[in-house]
Amino acid sequence: MRLPPLPADEWDDEVRAALAGMLPAGRQNPAGAGNALATLVRHPDLAKAFLGFNVHLLFRSxxxxxxxxxxxxxxxxxxxxxxxxxxxxxxxxxxxxxxxxxxxxxxxxxxxxxxxxxxxxxxxxxxxxxxxxxxxxxxxxxxxxxxxxxxxxxxxxxxxxxxxxxxxxxxxxxxx
The missing domain is CATH 1.20.1290.10 (AhpD-like)
Structure with missing residues (x-):
């Protein structure tokens, strides 16, 4: 694993906000988000921007x-x-x-x-x-x-x- 998921002790409000458009509050954590999203949130701004687009593709396409x-x-x-x-x-x-x-x-x-x-x-x-x-x-x-x-x-x-x-x-x- 070249870039592992963000460790639980590094999750903050900025990280959870990056996931808010895709996941309910109860899943805005390393286990609930899964490896892919927990890795993407290492860059919260990028994650938030990309996930907004991805939500369209998965749920509103x-x-x-x-x-x-x-x-x-x-x-x-x-x-x-x-x-x-x-x-x-x-x-x-x-x-x-x-x-x-x-x-x-x-x-x-x-x-x-x-x-x-x-x-x-x-x-x-x-x-x-x-x-x-x-x-x-x-x-x-x-x-x-x-x-x-x-x-x-x-x-x-x-x-x-x-x-x-x-x-x-x-x-x-x-x-x-």
């Missing part, structure tokens, strides 16, 4: 939760981010994905044509940082402009998080 989680699982697999993968397995299951669908998404596979299109778009974005016109149009068959925008930002944000988690060495809570 126009992208349906199933599609959001497929995209995040694929990003996590492409970036070899164990932490992101582990946390989003649970969220993917809550969004209705089966264990087989979760495993397939990690490989970039899906039984549904549109979900294959979405996973291919994630790969395209991660590889080239742009969608071709035909990919944009294919996504537009089921997603409106706002949903496609939320998809682009979800892929980008979770790519960034994977980069940070991998670099900091953030571990799943059961690996502490």
């Amino acid at each position: 126009t992208l349906p939760p199933r599609l959001r989680e497929l995209a995040i699982l694929r990003v996590a697999a492409r970036r070899a981010c164990t932490y992101e993968s582990g946390h989003h397995e649970h969220l993917a299951a809550k969004a209705g994905l089966t264990g087989d669908e979760i495993a397939a998404a990690r490989r970039g596979e899906a039984a549904d044509d549109f979900e294959r299109t979405l996973l291919a778009a994630v790969d395209e974005l991660d590889t080239t940082s742009v969608l071709r016109d035909d990919s944009w149009a294919a996504l537009g068959k089921q997603l409106d402009d706002r949903q496609r925008m939320d998809l682009i930002f979800t892929v980008g944000a979770y790519g960034l998080l994977a980069m940070a988690f991998n670099t900091f060495g953030v571990q799943l809570e059961n690996e502490r």
Whole structure:
């Protein structure tokens, strides 16, 4: 672990305020926040700014939760981010994905044509940082402009998080 979670004795009002938009007061502590957030709050201003954006992606996005989680699982697999993968397995299951669908998404596979299109778009974005016109149009068959925008930002944000988690060495809570 290159950058460990902030120790409990260093949590102060500034740290808790950084988490206020994402977590209820009872979880604004090292155990309640989990390793990722407890690491991010080593820089409270950055954590607060990023988590405001992340709250949108997780809770207010126009992208349906199933599609959001497929995209995040694929990003996590492409970036070899164990932490992101582990946390989003649970969220993917809550969004209705089966264990087989979760495993397939990690490989970039899906039984549904549109979900294959979405996973291919994630790969395209991660590889080239742009969608071709035909990919944009294919996504537009089921997603409106706002949903496609939320998809682009979800892929980008979770790519960034994977980069940070991998670099900091953030571990799943059961690996502490």
